[in-house]
């Protein structure tokens with residue numbers, strides 16, 4: 001079974017930290033919707049016909065009207081067998097979480113919301129250049145619950161250079177008070193080309209120390225575990241039965257088709273990515289240009305092995321010795337030797353999942369296990 005991702009690359013404005021492809025320039029949303037449907041028809045055979053998960057990500061999908069969302073979902077229904085779909089996620093920006101809008105999405109079949117909150121602290125939100133206040137963030141959660149969604153996730157960002165440990169603790173307390181089933185706690189990444197990178201270069205902010213980052217990571221893991229959440233991937237915590245199926249499909253190498261400007265696709269052998277240019281994307285699907293809008297990469301066995309290590313090591317179950325031996329026999333000996341060293345040094349458990357010491361150093365451990 002396969003997954004479908006739709007990239008909606010418009011944003012009200014650009015947040016200082018965000019390196020995802022999105023634009024605050026005017027994009028004709030009807031035309032973009034039409035282009036998505038044309039791409040869907042053109043590329044539908046990239047994956048098999050039976051879908052398991054669908055994900056509207058961005059950018060800001062919640063800038064789509066209900067009519068536009070319906071048009072896209074109807075288009076998908078006309079092309080794929082949806083009888084096995086278990087999860088349809090829609091990313092919501094807190095300022096767009098109007099009660100009627102969320103109820104309307106539910107009527108269309110959306111059964112999971114991922115709300116971008118980042119922090120419940122107004123000062124943090126101003127530094128991040130978010131379009132919403134903490135009041136709007138909490139209202140978004142309440143509206144989602146009242147609209148009848150059971151499967152709700154929020155995003156928070158830790159290690160903010162302008163924030164503090166007390167605020168992070170309060171963020172988690174507020175999340176816990178709503179008893180939601182899922183949270184993604186991302187570590188702030190200083191992405192190239194962002195305003196945040198410039199502010200750091202100009203010494204307006206200083207990245208948090210490694211020691212501070214570990215303190216937030218450990219606190220997050222402990223407090224969420226104590227409250228019944230399973231730490232199933234580096235940044236992801238879920239109550240039993242509420243893991244993100246779509247993201248889990250990515251992390252376990254299931255095939256997916258990504259539609260929209262900047263979207264990526266993968267079918268086990270080949271990776272395809274659409275150019276990050278919404279205007280060019282629309283011109284192409286309106287037949288106004290024949291410029292190249294996609295790039296391809298045929299994956300070598302080494303690429304696949306490295307991806308396996310990078311993604312699996314971040315997951316609760318860790319790496320699988322038997323799988324590596326069977327799928328990547330040429331790398332097995334080295335892999336096995338390095339794993340043994342890491343077990344002896346206390347970074348990996350015998351089942352090759354990360355120990356607490358391992359979680360702390362995971363980026364360098366993963367690099368050490370990759371074939372580079």
Ligand SMILES: C[S@@+](CC[C@H](N)C(=O)[O-])C[C@H]1O[C@@H](n2cnc3c(N)ncnc32)[C@H](O)[C@@H]1O
Pocket residue numbers: 017018019020057058059060061091092093094115116117118155156157186187188189190191
């Ligand atoms: C692709 S964004 C889209 C979500 C939605 N547009 C929003 O902002 O609410 C998904 C999530 O990625 C996370 N994110 C984006 N840039 C990040 C960065 N530089 N470091 C850490 N997390 C980041 C944020 O938590 C954000 O909610």
Ligand code: SF4
Pocket residue numbers: 010011012013014015018019020022058059060093116
């Ligand atoms: S974080 Fe979300 S709203 Fe902000 S620029 Fe990125 S995609 Fe847009």
